[in-house]
Amino acid sequence: MAEAALAVSSIEIVPSGKALGADVIGVDIKRDLSAEELGQVRQAWAEHLVLRFRGNGEVPLQKLADFSRLFGDLDRAPVASQTMGKDFAWQHPEITVISNVVVDGTPVGGLGSYEAVWHSDMTYNATPPKGSALYAVEIPPSGGDTHFANMYLAYETLPTNLKAQVEHLHCVHDASRNSAGELRMGFADITDPRHTVGAVHPVVRTHPVTGKRCLFLGRRRNAYLPGQPLEESEALLDALWAHATRPEFVWAQQWQLGDVILWDNRCTMHRRDSFDPSTRRLMYRTQITGEAVI
Known part of the structure; x- marks a missing residue:
């Protein structure tokens, strides 16, 4: 820029x-x-x-x-x-x-x-x-700074094989805990991400204003890619998060x-x-x- x-x-x-x-x-x-x-x-x-x-x-x-x-x-x-x-x-x-x-x-x-x-x-x-x-x-x-990461760039710079893997995948976003990590009333304490309860969204979304594609990851805890073996889901999500939060994408x-x-x-x-x-x-x-x- x-x-x-x-x-x-x-x-x-x-x-x-x-x-x-x-x-x-x-x-x-x-x-x-x-x-x-x-x-x-x-x-x-x-x-x-x-x-x-x-x-x-x-x-x-x-x-x-x-x-x-x-x-x-x-x-x-x-x-x-x-x-x-x-x-x-x-x-x-x-x-x-x-x-x-x-x-x-x-x-x-x-x-x-x-x-x-x-x-x-x-x-x-x-x-x-x-x-x-x-x-x-x-x-x-001192402290209390807020860091922001650009999910357009995170998507655009994904390695070709990883981009192909996640292009049409969806992810379950955990609704059981609040922003402080506290368990919400009425929710079970999930230990197996395959049992996560929450909205399901595409891993790659289209921005309604710009029309550009970007990663849409939410939160890492208890996230799950439906239809994937748990080990593969965890490995894919770990790779996406490691890439998306690289320092060059952050202000x-x-x-x-x-x-x-x-x-x-x-x-x-x-x-x-x-x-x-x-x-x-x-x-x-x-x-x-x-x-x-x-």
């Missing part, structure tokens, strides 16, 4: 110089965008997969939701993720709290301070989210206060570094409703 800034009208798109990611300069997400500006941002999102809007200052949560809604309908946040007070979920039904902060013994959000391994969000659903926006309110002095977001990151969940994976649990990290996330995976 070219590293030079591309100026379009009053908006400037500055690519990261890595496999994905770009800064959007000249957009204040607290104000309305013109149709032309919105078109430019959408084009940049399709091209760069992850966009960073820096220097926003304090963003009212309704403005974060309004901005996110420019890219599609929003999913309601899980009620369990909203422990910011009895009125928070009612006032901000589309905002998920991502935090390690604990008040009076109760976490105010989810995901804590541990390392989050590579994944795409909620792929165990029949219609996984299109993408998400994440807004930084409090950040630790890391080092957070600053007020950053808003918009990522495309359909053609990226992401992970988070751990950080000191004695420090505070507070972020607000919206989730953009997706479509069927083809």
Whole structure:
């Protein structure tokens, strides 16, 4: 990707110089965008997969939701993720709290301070989210970086024999555990991936906007390729994951206060570094409703 800034009208798109990611300069997400500006941002999102809007200052949560809604309908946040007070979920039904902060013994959000391994969000659903926006309110002095991987490049650079093997395969995405790795109520603890319960998606999907093909892997734990002997399924998935998370496909977001990151969940994976649990990290996330995976 070219590293030079591309100026379009009053908006400037500055690519990261890595496999994905770009800064959007000249957009204040607290104000309305013109149709032309919105078109430019959408084009940049399709091209760069992850966009960073820096220097926003304090963003009212309704403005974060309004901005996110420019890219599609929003999913309601899980009620369990909203422990910011009895009125928070009612006032901000589309905002998920991502935090390690604990008040009076109760976490105010989810995901804590541990390392989050590579994944795409909620792929165990029949219609996984299109993408998400994440807004930084409090950040630790070190750690907690978010890494993104380009699944277009991961697919395009697959060895020929591996690409041929997986071209028409599907994968079962485990629904039994949440993002913290905790077993969901009503689900059995799966030890044999052949018994995994969750949505079944093609291993290689077509992006509905760009028409490009990309790997769609979800999460590694308990994933299974139906119709394959377990050993072959495990070996194929291990090979895909090792390839898809190679450093040359990755860009890391080092957070600053007020950053808003918009990522495309359909053609990226992401992970988070751990950080000191004695420090505070507070972020607000919206989730953009997706479509069927083809």
